[in-house]
Every structure is written in structure tokens, then in C-alpha cells.
Amino acid sequence: MSIAVGIDLGTSNSCVAMVKDGETLVFADSEGRRTQPSVVAFGYGSSVVVGPRARRQLVHAPESTVSSVKRLIGRRYDSPEVERFKAQTAYGIAEGDTGDARVRIQGKVMSAPEISAHVLRHMRRIAEESLGEQVTQAVITVPAYFNDAQRQATRDAATIAGIECLRIINEPTAAALAYGFRQGKRQHIAVYDLGGGTFDVSILRIDDDLFEVIATSGDTFLGGDDFDYLVGDRFLAAFEKETGLSVSDNRTVRLKLRDAAERAKIALSNAEEVEVGVQALYRSPQGREYDFRTKVDRYLYASWVMPLIDRTLTVCNEALSAASMTTRTVDHVLLVGGMTRYPLVREAVARHFGKAPNTSVNPDEVVAIGAAIQASNLTATSVSASVLLDVTPQSLSVRTIGGYCEVLIPRNSAIPTEASRVFNTAWDDQTEVRVAVYQGGSRLAEENELLGQFVLDNLPPLPRGQIRVRITFEIDADGIVHVRAVDDKVGLARSIRIEARAGMSQEEIESARFDDLNF
Numbered sequence: 001m002s003i004a005v006g007i008d009l010g011t012s013n014s015c016v017a018m019v020k021d022g023e024t025l026v027f028a029d030s031e032g033r034r035t036q037p038s039v040v041a042f043g044y045g046s047s048v049v050v051g052p053r054a055r056r057q058l059v060h061a062p063e064s065t066v067s068s069v070k071r072l073i074g075r076r077y078d079s080p081e082v083e084r085f086k087a088q089t090a091y092g093i094a095e096g097d098t099g100d101a102r103v104r105i106q107g108k109v110m111s112a113p114e115i116s117a118h119v120l121r122h123m124r125r126i127a128e129e130s131l132g133e134q135v136t137q138a139v140i141t142v143p144a145y146f147n148d149a150q151r152q153a154t155r156d157a158a159t160i161a162g163i164e165c166l167r168i169i170n171e172p173t174a175a176a177l178a179y180g181f182r183q184g185k186r187q188h189i190a191v192y193d194l195g196g197g198t199f200d201v202s203i204l205r206i207d208d209d210l211f212e213v214i215a216t217s218g219d220t221f222l223g224g225d226d227f228d229y230l231v232g233d234r235f236l237a238a239f240e241k242e243t244g245l246s247v248s249d250n251r252t253v254r255l256k257l258r259d260a261a262e263r264a265k266i267a268l269s270n271a272e273e274v275e276v277g278v279q280a281l282y283r284s285p286q287g288r289e290y291d292f293r294t295k296v297d298r299y300l301y302a303s304w305v306m307p308l309i310d311r312t313l314t315v316c317n318e319a320l321s322a323a324s325m326t327t328r329t330v331d332h333v334l335l336v337g338g339m340t341r342y343p344l345v346r347e348a349v350a351r352h353f354g355k356a357p358n359t360s361v362n363p364d365e366v367v368a369i370g371a372a373i374q375a376s377n378l379t380a381t382s383v384s385a386s387v388l389l390d391v392t393p394q395s396l397s398v399r400t401i402g403g404y405c406e407v408l409i410p411r412n413s414a415i416p417t418e419a420s421r422v423f424n425t426a427w428d429d430q431t432e433v434r435v436a437v438y439q440g441g442s443r444l445a446e447e448n449e450l451l452g453q454f455v456l457d458n459l460p461p462l463p464r465g466q467i468r469v470r471i472t473f474e475i476d477a478d479g480i481v482h483v484r485a486v487d488d489k490v491g492l493a494r495s496i497r498i499e500a501r502a503g504m505s506q507e508e509i510e511s512a513r514f515d516d517l518n519f
């Protein structure tokens with residue numbers, strides 16, 4: 001019998017869970033850790049280490065250790081997000097053949113799904129070691145704001161890891177499943193998810209077993225990492241001021257200070273004031289070693305990071321207005337993500353929504369638990385499963401003349417959904433129609449994400465307007481876009497071709513598949 005788990009494939013940490021005999025179970029590694037750093041470290045030759053050991057390598061060999069690869073997954077190399085990310089990483093970022101952002105380690109170029117596959121395999125092994133049985137299927141979660149390419153790339157990662165991906169679900173939806181499990185009450189909830197790399201907020205309506213996401217909003221570049229980089233930079237400025245040195249372009253120094261900032265943040269969750277110390281932070285060319293030492297209290301920390309927390313609240317308001325709701329009409333606020341352990345975040349959320357957030361499920365595990373519940377629903381033989389209705393986070397549109405976008409499927413439409421549009425030839429003897437499909441909220445095509453170009457070719461030469469092709473765009477339950485063309489007259493249904501889609505080809509995915517899957 002196949003075993004299906006739920007995997008929260010997080011930017012900084014991942015977690016794996018399952019429903020066993022009606023109870024949810026979060027798997028721990030041999031040392032009792034219930035979450036694992038999503039870090040992949042490459043050693044000499046073919047050795048690859050994932051999890052806590054890889055996290056430790058981050059400081060010593062940052063150029064061969066990949067963290068936060070979720071920030072690259074499904075993104076184009078030339079996107080502004082990748083440009084921003086490059087400034088923060090010590091490992092190389094290269095352009096793939098199809099324009100996707102890839103990782104370069106020790107001269108070897110690897111796709112983001114390949115790196116994520118290492119994390120997925122690691123999580124799968126933790127579950128297998130604990131169960132003593134093979135795990136073959138999983139429900140995997142992604143931020144609600146992930147677009148088609150990012151969802152597809154996550155699926156590719158599962159394939160490479162030899163996992164059958166039953167369903168991709170949104171992280172806030174999973175959290176709501178974990179909370180709403182067997183509650184059966186009608187309520188509106190806001191899921192505030194501040195993790196290591198991304199911020200998402202979703203407004204959900206739960207009615208009996210029906211979970212409906214009515215609006216989502218988010219910022220893919222706002223998370224705990226940003227707090228740590230910001231505070232690490234404050235430490236750097238203090239260090240430079242104290243020593244008169246100029247070390248801001250030293251990556252190792254920055255990483256050590258970023259690490260110190262994270263430790264300080266976690267310690268400040270439980271203490272009013274903490275001491276920060278980094279031994280041998282910097283060694284000068286003359287061989288002199290410099291330590292770093294300072295004190296931070298909650299008040300000072302708040303003065304640094306409050307603008308970041310305020311940004312999350314602005315995003316909350318956007319989601320509320322998209323759902324035609326106010327903070328008062330929200331019944332519960334659920335907290336997800338490691339950063340929501342920080343008291344300042346909890347206080348700010350409580351003040352903003354005018355109610356104390358619900359924290360009864362561990363914010364690090366809640367998403368994996370929800371994914372496990374959905375995995376159990378999808379594989380259940382009895383029909384007690386919760387129905388999950390989700391929405392598309394971004395509008396799907398086609399480019400029209402003048403570089404504008406015509407929306408076909410508006411954001412926040414319930415999925416699965418489809419829409420179709422008829423395209424005509426614009427001039428005589430036109431043998432090809434190109435349709436550029438975009439995802440995003442702008443009226444201007446160039447401000448949105450190009451999903452792909454669909455080309456209908458080999459059209460018979462006829463006067464303009466005589467060929468009418470109906471193209472149907474479908475967004476499936478995973479949030480992945482499919483396109484089909486239908487034309488009764490010329491039978492074009494099979495001649496649709498997809499171009500300009502960044503990511504891995506089917507052959508590439510197959511050849512990247514790990515060959516050690518049967519163990």
C-alpha cells in the first residue's frame with residue numbers, strides 16, 4: 001500500500017507529517033527535530049548533505065551551500081526578484097537554457113527543482129525511517145502567491161525526488177485545514193503567514209467541510225531573512241564604526257552577522273535583552289582577529305524592524321479589501337511561520353485585527369499537518385474527505401495590441417476554472433497566430449509575468465478574419481495553467497505549441513531523477 005504524507009517545503013525550514021489511524025503525526029529525525037533547515041550543502045565529488053548539517057556548513061562554505069532556493073524556484077534569471085536575490089547569496093546564480101534561474105556550485109549548474117528535490121528526498125527519508133515503510137506520495141504546499149511557473153517547478157522537484165505529487169496546495173489553505181479539522185463551524189478566518197522568506201495573508205471562509213479561500217495577497221520578498229539581513233547590517237555598521245574597518249563587501253562577515261542577528265531575534269522572543277557575540281568575526285590581512293560584541297533589547301529591535309511588520313499589515317488590508325471584508329468581520333486570525341513566534345509580531349497582528357490571534361497549533365508544523373490532512377483526504381477510500389475550494393492568486397491574461405493585457409480569469413476566481421476566447425486572423429493569408437499569456441495584476445503586459453507564448457501554426461491561407469480559433473485556458477486544482485485550442489473547421493486542436501516557458505523540459509526532469517530511489 002502506498003503511503004501519502006504532507007510536506008511543507010519551506011524557504012528556510014521544511015516539515016513532514018501524515019495522518020495515521022485518524023491522528024496527525026509530525027515526523028522527527030533521529031535527534032528529535034520536527035523541522036529541518038531547507039539547506040543543501042555540496043561537498044567534494046558527489047556528496048550532498050541536507051538539513052541541520054548543511055545549515056552548519058553555510059557559514060564555513062557559503063559558496064557551495066544552497067539556502068532559500070525557494071526564492072529562485074520557477075523564476076526567470078532576468079527577473080527583478082532574482083536580481084535582488086543575487087546580492088544576498090554567496091553561491092553562484094546562472095541562466096538556464098530556457099531562461100530560468102539556476103544555481104552554480106563548483107562549476108556545476110543545477111536547476112532550482114533539482115535542489116528542492118534534495119530537500120524533498122530528505123523529508124521523505126525522515127518519514128520512511130520513522131515508519132519503516134516506503135513513502136511514495138505527497139501533498140506539497142506552496143505560498144498562496146506562487147504563480148504557474150513556481151507551482152510547476154515545485155511539481156518537477158517532486159518528480160525528480162521520485163515522489164508522486166498528489167496535489168499542490170496553498171500554505172494558508174493547509175493551515176486552515178489543520179485548524180478547521182472536524183470543527184464544522186461557519187467562520188471567516190485570516191491566515192497571517194510570516195516565514196523565513198515570504199509573507200502571505202489569506203482570507204478564508206470555512207463552512208462545515210468546505211474551505212474556500214476568498215482572497216490572498218502576499219509579498220514574496222518579505223520574511224524572517226529580511227529581518228536578519230536588516231539587523232545584520234546594523235551590526236555591521238556598529239562593527240565598522242567601532243573598529244574603523246571597512247568590511248561590508250566581505251560575504252563571510254555578513255553571513256556571520258546575519259546568523260548573529262537571527263540568534264538575537266530568537267533569544268529576544270523569550271528575553272527582554274540579549275548579548276550578541278561573534279568570536280573572530282574578521283581576520284585582517286595582517287592576521288589580527290576582531291570579535292564583535294553588542295547588546296540589543298526588544299525596544300531597539302522593534303525600532304529597527306517595525307517598518308517590516310508594518311508592510312505585512314498593509315498587505316493584510318489589501319487582502320481584506322479584495323474579500324470585501326474588514327478586520328471586524330474576521331472571526332479568527334491564524335498564525336503560521338516561525339516569525340510569528342516573535343512577540344512583537346503577535347502584538348502588532350492582535351492590535352491590527354482587534355483580536356488575539358489563534359496560536360493553538362504550532363506555527364512551524366501547522367502547514368505540514370494541513371497538507372497531511374489533505375493527503376489523507378485524497379487517498380481516502382471512504383468519502384469523508386473535505387472538499388477544498390481554492391482561488392487563483394493572480395489574474396491570467398493575454399496580450400493585446402499596444403502591449404496591454406486583457407484579463408481572461410480574474411484573480412481570486414475559484415479553481416479549477418476555465419475561460420475561453422476567440423482569436424481571429426488579423427491579415428490575409430496569415431498562417432500563424434501567437435498568443436502571449438501573462439500572470440499578474442497590471443494592465444501593462446510588460447509589468448506582468450510572461451507564462452508562455454502559444455503558437456497556432458500551419459493555418460490555411462485565407463482572407464483575414466475567416467479563421468476563428470477558440471482557445472481555452474484552464475487553471476487546474478494545483479493552480480497550474482493548461483491551454484487548448486479548438487477549431488471545428490480546420491481541426492487545429494493539436495497544433496498548439498508552447499514557447500518561452502522558463503523551466504525544465506520533460507527530458508531534463510527525467511534525466512535529473514535521483515537513481516537511488518529504491519532503498
Ligand code: AMP
Binds near residue numbers: 339
Ligand atoms: P519558517 O519559514 O516558517 O520556518 O520560519 C523561519 C523563520 O522564523 C526564520 O526567519 C527564523 O529565524 C524565524 N524564527 C524561528 N523561531 C523564531 C522565534 N522563536 N522567534 C522569532 N523568529 C523565529
